[in-house]
Amino acid sequence: KHHDFFAKQGVPFEKPIPLLGNTINLILQRESIVCLTKRNYYKFKGSKIFGFFNLMQPTYVLTDPDIIKRITIKDFDHFVNHDQMLANLDSTFGKTLFGMHGQKWKEMRSTLSPMFTSSKMKMTYGLLSHHANDFIKHFEKQADNGKNDIDVLEVFSRFTADGIATSTLGFEGDCVQNEKSLLYKMVKDILNDFTGPLAKFKFLLNFALPRLYKALNLSVTSKETKDFFKRAVIDVMDERERTKTTRPDVIQLMMEVKKGQLEVKNDEGNDKELDGFAAHEEMNLKSNVKNLQEIVDDEEYWIAQGLIFFIAGFDTTSNLLQSICFNLAKNRAIQQELYEEINEIVKTLNGKQVSYEALHRMKFLDMVVSEGLRIQPPAPQIDRFCSKDYKMDLGNGKFVNFKKGDVLFLPFHLLHHDAEYFPDPEKFDPLRFSDENKDSIITGSYLPFGLGPRACIGSRFALMEAKLLLFNVLANFEIVPSSRTPEKLTFTPDFNARINETVYLQFKRR
Numbered sequence: 073k074h075h076d077f078f079a080k081q082g083v084p085f086e087k088p089i090p091l092l093g094n095t096i097n098l099i100l101q102r103e104s105i106v107c108l109t110k111r112n113y114y115k116f117k118g119s120k121i122f123g124f125f126n127l128m129q130p131t132y133v134l135t136d137p138d139i140i141k142r143i144t145i146k147d148f149d150h151f152v153n154h155d156q157m158l159a160n161l162d163s164t165f166g167k168t169l170f171g172m173h174g175q176k177w178k179e180m181r182s183t184l185s186p187m188f189t190s191s192k193m194k195m196t197y198g199l200l201s202h203h204a205n206d207f208i209k210h211f212e213k214q215a216d217n218g219k220n221d222i223d224v225l226e227v228f229s230r231f232t233a234d235g236i237a238t239s240t241l242g243f244e245g246d247c248v249q250n251e252k253s254l255l256y257k258m259v260k261d262i263l264n265d266f267t268g269p270l271a272k273f274k275f276l277l278n279f280a281l282p283r284l285y286k287a288l289n290l291s292v293t294s295k296e297t298k299d300f301f302k303r304a305v306i307d308v309m310d311e312r313e314r315t316k317t318t319r320p321d322v323i324q325l326m327m328e329v330k331k332g333q334l335e336v337k338n339d340e341g342n343d344k345e346l347d348g349f350a351a352h353e354e355m356n357l358k359s360n361v362k363n364l365q366e367i368v369d370d371e372e373y374w375i376a377q378g379l380i381f382f383i384a385g386f387d388t389t390s391n392l393l394q395s396i397c398f399n400l401a402k403n404r405a406i407q408q409e410l411y412e413e414i415n416e417i418v419k420t421l422n423g424k425q426v427s428y429e430a431l432h433r434m435k436f437l438d439m440v441v442s443e444g445l446r447i448q449p450p451a452p453q454i455d456r457f458c459s460k461d462y463k464m465d466l467g468n469g470k471f472v473n474f475k476k477g478d479v480l481f482l483p484f485h486l487l488h489h490d491a492e493y494f495p496d497p498e499k500f501d502p503l504r505f506s507d508e509n510k511d512s513i514i515t516g517s518y519l520p521f522g523l524g525p526r527a528c529i530g531s532r533f534a535l536m537e538a539k540l541l542l543f544n545v546l547a548n549f550e551i552v553p554s555s556r557t558p559e560k561l562t563f564t565p566d567f568n569a570r571i572n573e574t575v576y577l578q579f580k581r582r
């Protein structure tokens with residue numbers, strides 16, 4: 073039906089096959105979405121944009137940083153939302169910040185953003201650093217018991233699950249200390265809800281036959297998951313209200329929002345000096361408040377936010393930590409330089425935990441984390457949905473007319489690995505982010521947390537968590553490859569493009 077969609081616009085594309093479009097290799101699980109897009113990224117790079125048939129859905133792939141900047145920042149009003157498909161997939165997901173649309177999204181975003189400023193992060197830092205201590209003790213015990221070849225994603229997932237539970241949801245998860253932790257089982261189930269084989273089937277069904285999907289009343293989030301977040305968010309709020317207890321976490325901030333006691337100012341409480349290079353700077357949305365009361369009174373919205381903070385926060389950060397540790401094990405000189413920076417601080421601590429300020433002032437640590445986010449961005453691509461027609465000037469005498477309903481892809485991973493923006497892109501080189509070099513990074517070519525008003529709301533939390541864990545791990549252990557460490561990291565052959573290999577590493581006590 074849409075066969076000539078791109079041809080009419082003069083946009084280059086690869087010939088699709090009926091029904092499956094350009095996704096045959098994805099469906100047959102032969103290659104990942106990243107590898108699939110990569111071929112055409114280089115073939116059509118000169119055109120700044122190319123077409124891709126995601127099954128029957130024509131999707132524009134943007135390859136030019138300047139165009140990405142215009143779509144995500146300057147002309148954001150035309151591209152406020154993500155693809156509606158996600159909201160249709162699951163009604164709870166539709167109420168998360170990620171799934172919300174238009175005016176309601178704007179109001180929710182400006183309501184939630186004060187929760188993620190650096191001043192609020194400092195507030196939750198104490199809870200997190202307590203977990204970092206537990207984590208190190210656990211690692212030491214493992215090392216003493218001779219267990220020294222560790223699946224790093226598994227342990228880091230346990231740490232990030234505990235981190236999100238304690239500082240976002242307001243309870244102790246006990247995932248690191250207790251192998252059989254209930255929360256960790258829940259976490260695995262949630263991940264499976266969204267990435268398991270049944271989820272893949274539901275995604276496909278919703279994509280190919282949306283009316284049938286709706287008629288069958290299917291959803292991705294299971295009843296157990298919804299019940300869990302109801303208990304973790306609504307019941308906890310009620311309990312605190314009843315017992316008049318408070319705790320420095322996101323639930324508390326949500327309670328303040330509900331009562332209208334948290335001031336809604338997007339740029340409040342940020343400390344640029346302490347934010348990492350990759351941190352997203354929140355933008356003022358200037359939205360007229362129309363729906364806020366309706367949102368605040370609907371408990372489904374708060375359950376949904378608990379869910380999205382968890383999904384968006386725990387898997388991404390643990391994947392980032394996995395890739396950084398992998399690269400540090402492979403690049404020992406870089407690891408040594410980072411250790412020396414850490415050790416300078418450790419010497420001043422007298423056994424105490426590093427402070428928020430000292431952690432965030434560490435330059436080399438920030439460079440290593442920024443490079444980790446470049447080489448293996450946990451979200452390898454993201455979409456935008458055109459909600460108002462838009463004529464894009466490609467700057468080479470050509471124009472593309474985006475129509476309401478069009479879907480666009482921003483291929484973060486490919487831009488991060490494009491030698492035009494990052495020379496010798498496969499090399500793990502934190503110096504790209506040194507004071508001398510970082511200003512030459514082109515906006516729109518480095519997007520680990522996305523760009524513009526819709527970028528990741530939790531970037532400061534993620535950076536704080538990753539830095540805190542790396543600090544503690546490297547202060548106590550040297551990371552070395554084991555005989556089971558993979559040579560390189562590749563992607564799962566599917567749309568999720570997760571790391572395919574199990575990354576085993578050894579942690580030697582210093």
Ligand code: HEM
Binds near residue numbers: 388451
């Ligand atoms: C290394 C860790 C993380 C990475 C790489 C990451 C990356 C991203 C990306 C790429 C987006 C989409 C941005 C766009 O469309 O331009 C996003 C959105 C989002 N992230 Fe993160 N994220 C991380 C951690 C977190 C954490 C810790 C939280 C919460 C505690 C979080 C909450 C969210 C939410 C709620 C959204 C949707 C924002 C909206 O649509 O307004 N993320 N993230």
